[in-house]
Amino acid sequence: MVKVRIAPSPTGFLHVGTARTALYNFLFARNGGGKFILRIEDTDIERSSDEMVNVIIESLKWMGLHWDEGPYFQSERRDIYVEYADKLLQAGLVYPCYCTKEEIEERKRVTEKKKKKKGWKYDRRCLHLTREEKKQFERERASALRFRVERASSFEDFLHGKIERSKEDIEDFVIIKSDGMATYNFACVLDDHLMGITHVIRGEDHIPNTHKQILLYEAFGWMPPEFVHLPLILGPDRSKLSKRHGAVSVLEYRDRGFLPEAFVNFLALLGWSPGGDREIMSLDEIIGLFSLERVGKRGAVFDTKKLEWMNGEYIKKMSDGELLRRLSPFIENKPGIEEKGDEYILRVIALLKERMTLLSQFWELGSYFFIPPEQYDIESFTKYVKKGRAETRKERIEKVINAFKELKKFDRDMAENCVRGVAEGMGIKAALIIHPIRFALTGKTGGPGLFEIMEILGRDECIKRLEYFVENILPQLNIKN
Ligand code: GLU
Numbered sequence: 067m068v069k070v071r072i073a074p075s076p077t078g079f080l081h082v083g084t085a086r087t088a089l090y091n092f093l094f095a096r097n098g099g100g101k102f103i104l105r106i107e108d109t110d111i112e113r114s115s116d117e118m119v120n121v122i123i124e125s126l127k128w129m130g131l132h133w134d135e136g137p138y139f140q141s142e143r144r145d146i147y148v149e150y151a152d153k154l155l156q157a158g159l160v161y162p163c164y165c166t167k168e169e170i171e172e173r174k175r176v177t178e179k180k181k182k183k184k185g186w187k188y189d190r191r192c193l194h195l196t197r198e199e200k201k202q203f204e205r206e207r208a209s210a211l212r213f214r215v216e217r218a219s220s221f222e223d224f225l226h227g228k229i230e231r232s233k234e235d236i237e238d239f240v241i242i243k244s245d246g247m248a249t250y251n252f253a254c255v256l257d258d259h260l261m262g263i264t265h266v267i268r269g270e271d272h273i274p275n276t277h278k279q280i281l282l283y284e285a286f287g288w289m290p291p292e293f294v295h296l297p298l299i300l301g302p303d304r305s306k307l308s309k310r311h312g313a314v315s316v317l318e319y320r321d322r323g324f325l326p327e328a329f330v331n332f333l334a335l336l337g338w339s340p341g342g343d344r345e346i347m348s349l350d351e352i353i354g355l356f357s358l359e360r361v362g363k364r365g366a367v368f369d370t371k372k373l374e375w376m377n378g379e380y381i382k383k384m385s386d387g388e389l390l391r392r393l394s395p396f397i398e399n400k401p402g403i404e405e406k407g408d409e410y411i412l413r414v415i416a417l418l419k420e421r422m423t424l425l426s427q428f429w430e431l432g433s434y435f436f437i438p439p440e441q442y443d444i445e446s447f448t449k450y451v452k453k454g455r456a457e458t459r460k461e462r463i464e465k466v467i468n469a470f471k472e473l474k475k476f477d478r479d480m481a482e483n484c485v486r487g488v489a490e491g492m493g494i495k496a497a498l499i500i501h502p503i504r505f506a507l508t509g510k511t512g513g514p515g516l517f518e519i520m521e522i523l524g525r526d527e528c529i530k531r532l533e534y535f536v537e538n539i540l541p542q543l544n545i546k547n
Pocket residue numbers: 072073074075107250254267268272
């Protein structure tokens with residue numbers, strides 16, 4: 067049975083690269099009826115934190131990637147690692163190393179300077195210590211354990227085929243640090259083996275680690291799992307995606323108003339394709355279609371524009387009720403929301419959803435449905451006026467106000483008839499007053515249909531805003547036409 071894992075280190079938030087790796091593992095497991103486990107690789111005690119563990123868990127849950135086992139914590143498995151390290155020590159495959167980080171760095175610096183090239187590897191100083199020297203160090207220092215690399219490493223990668231590395235290119239790597247904790251490479255191999263992992267699907271940047279891990283599998287006489295090294299996610303300049311390209315943390319995407327469905331759909335397509343030009347797919351559809359054979363070998367560019375487009379498509383497809391639920395964290399503390407109530411918000415949603423690509427845009431686009439405009443986009447409006455598309459005469463707006471006051475009932479058709487009637491009566495094009503009215507009601511020059519906006523705002527609110535505009539804003543505008 068397929069058993070895969072995602073093994074994030076809680077030294078930072080969940081990066082989109084790790085999120086994609088998690089997704090591919092999840093898809094592979096679900097497609098084949100296998101298991102997906104979560105393992106927290108917190109061997110670097112100083113750099114790991116509970117807060118980041120929570121962020122990782124929250125990110126995976128937000129994406130809907132539910133795991134079948136775990137989370138396992140490597141920090142709780144120390145004894146297991148020590149026990150297995152001891153076996154290698156007994157077999158003479160590892161040796162104690164007393165060098166401090168500073169000593170190693172200094173030797174590396176000096177050698178690289180002398181040879182004028184980078185690429186120093188551990189010089190095996192501690193492998194050649196005399197019994198006396200060892201004894202002396204033993205009294206003074208804590209020791210790490212280093213694995214003795216005596217052979218080349220080679221493995222068959224699912225995507226890349228055979229990958230080899232000569233023994234000269236692999237240093238004697240540490241398996242247990244001087245603080246007694248296992249290193250990533252050692253803990254990873256033990257856990258993958260003991261947890262019965264069948265496929266290790268992870269980023270291509272781990273290939274150098276895999277070479278070391280292969281040597282450990284061989285040392286224990288264990289069958290390694292199948293390795294699948296995914297191509298990296300790239301920024302628009304085709305370098306590895308990083309902070310300087312924009313947001314890289316999953317929760318940042320959530321907070322910016324992306325829907326998890328869209329985010330997951332987008333990530334799935336970063337390196338995999340179901341064939342044809344299908345793009346919008348539910349998680350269940352993706353699970354059904356997913357196969358490692360259709361994962362590409364080349365890095366995929368993270369195209370934020372495409373993600374935004376996709377998000378917009380998901381928003382359009384979503385029911386208004388569901389959208390209301392998803393919008394809640396973005397609007398719950400905004401003024402007017404509570405007073406207006408769900409029914410009112412749903413009417414606004416129906417009007418705005420075609421225009422939104424992010425949940426966070428709801429408030430930007432439609433705050434005027436809840437509170438009078440806080441700001442008026444005078445610059446855009448002035449342009450309209452200068453192009454002769456709007457005019458600013460007070461009397462004309464006042465005519466509309468008076469006409470509204472006469473109305474007993476108010477809906478979009480009545481509002482429209484009324485405004486057009488006023489324009490006709492004055493012998494001008496309706497657009498000339500529609501623009502200033504829109505500007506007065508919303509503070510903006512664009513948006514959904516004016517009469518739909520009016521219907522939602524209601525007659526009295528429209529009158530109030532128009533009166534305020536005529537009294538307070540219009541005199542400040544100072545535009546002639
Ligand atoms: N802890 C490693 C990381 O976060 C896991 C790599 C692996 O999947 O083995 O990159």
